[in-house]
Amino acid sequence: MADNQDALSLLRKSIAVDNAPTPSTSEDPSTQADLDISLADATYLVFNFTQAEDGGHHIALPISQKTRFESKAASKAVDLRSVYFTWQNREQQTIRYINAVAAINEELKKAGKDEVVTSLSFQERTDLVNWLNGDIAENACEFIRSLDDNKATRKEADDAAALVAGGDEDIEMRDAGLSDAAARKKEEELLRAIYASERKMGDRNTILRGSKLQDYSGVRKRCADVFLKGRSAAQPTPTPAAPTLTNNPALRPPVKAPQPGRRPEPIILLSPSASSLLRMPNIKSFLVDGIYQPPDNTASSGANILHLTRKLSDDISKHPVRFILVDSPEHFRHDYWERVVAVFTTGQTWQFKNYKWQNPADLFANALGVYVGWKGEVVPETVKGWGRGVLTLQVDKGKDRWRDREVVEDIWRAIEGRMRGKGWGGK
Template identity: 60%
Template structure:
């Protein structure tokens, strides 16, 4: 086994990137020159070195050993502009697929194990931006010089050149060019300060609730308070003199001031109650308020656009056995529901995340899907979450084709409507009063 011992410290960060590209990860070891398999270990709490196994046409097989405590070219801004050690870099790559909470947990566990062995070396817990940048650079997804946290090799060469010039001058040699020490690092620090200044200048100033409500001009909301008092507390208090009728709220342009949809019980005019469909507020849901109407109404799936969407939509559909179309109410937040609104709930779109039900009348899935149909819509070919499978027949599964040909969407939409209509029939929709 040939061991390379160059005069200058090897670039551990570049070697790790090279090994990852060749699918030959370095091996943690308890000795810088392991001779048997028993000298290697998979635990970074026990290992002291990383053995890099490289192959080249000129030198053949090479085995380079680098201490895990050796600093690398990755500079962590969150850790006070400190160079990250090789153990922290390799540990970050090993846990690149972990979520933020799991990454923090495994980092703490490894540090506890290191401290129990009496060593002062600990693994640095990188923030999300630094972790993402490091893993993308190691995977070769960005160029050598494109990382904002990794010092270039040219900066190290410039530092060594300055040290050589200083040594020649001290020995009485020929004059050399005068330049500031640490010029490369100083220029990088200046660029970093300029970048941060631009970020801070683009930040949006946040205010308290009073500033958000009033704005630059003080507004008088006393009239709205009187109207809401009459609306929610009944006729016992009576409207104040000079106040506008409560019915005027239904024509207010502000959606937050509009009254909730009508009760399940038929109005005196005989109008039928409107069934309610609840959507998932999760950002991972394929169907949200911006695109649900085009899906259920037009049979076409379009990706949901980011931005502000209406918090209530209406959709009209003619159901089998009904002489007139029925208007459905689509919402994604039941926080303003009155108790009788839950009697009108016919379907709940879900992603399989139980936190969606925390503000529902029925917070347990078994109770919820006994009263309304659950609908899970996912991509065709992807696995259905285990939580959805565990909820049984109360939740129907529909899958959308990822292809550009959207002509199959209508088949999926009709399948969803058949499920909703079947559940509505079981609930008694279409009888007297419904």
């Protein structure tokens, strides 16, 4: 066996000539029994080169010896067994590779060996296999120290050990005096050997952002060009600002006294949930035209307030009543809550977080609850638990929309009934 042989170079050379090494229990195996063993039982990795391949020689290396491959994930140099095991499992997927590492480590434990196969990260495995295959140049793998660095580090470490072991006095870690040139040189050589073995650590910027500062101003400019152009193409002409709760005169308290017999418009609250079948883009066509259209198929607008006019029963109003539809009570004044006549819900209680009545029992005692779901689907248990205060209706999923009008009329009848209960009648 040759101690000066590099394990990684030998393994790379044997793979190049398609002559893989053999695990063995002996440095010079004499029987087949010494070779027919698992990698966990092996103590040597035997390389047999023919005369045509490398002059013909036999090399056996301890399978537990460290190699030049350094795993950043494990923060250590990887032994020869781990390197050869990774090569044997080069075709395995990550999960199977991890399971195989656990299995061989269990074998090592049962064999009474205080050794483990190092599990490499995906990038480390890929680079190691490509390097052994010859797809990566000798000094191009970031995880493998070059032979020159390896020899220099070993020599400096041996010199430092000999320097410490050779003298009787301790080496004092201090700056030697200018007059003591020999002591200063001796100390500098020792420090140089120590510093050569240190691992270079990066600061926060180099770890998170790399060694070079990146300028992303070009990316921001490109994104702005793409998105702003797309927005301007979708909206070629300026449109007036969508009405909101704060700039809508119908929701502000009147400056002048209201006319006799006139009441403020009733308010219908919608669910802001994305899973709601009825939202701001399609609620008006549903309640006015009696036809359901999915929100994704309707023209979206930025308005958070809508108006619709409905002719109700004469005992409520002899004139058409204008309703205000909003999906958030963010800008509500305290008196607005007395005008809420219906609340559309999906059964999610977070919708009521900013409501005056956050408890569903209190909310639906003061306003009609409306749940609209798909026909054939199960009504949420939360909606069932709210009882008769919530009107439960369903619409068809198909294209035939002639039943939508019946659902809409049921909603308006229930709203009229709740308005009578709140004293909206006779005006």
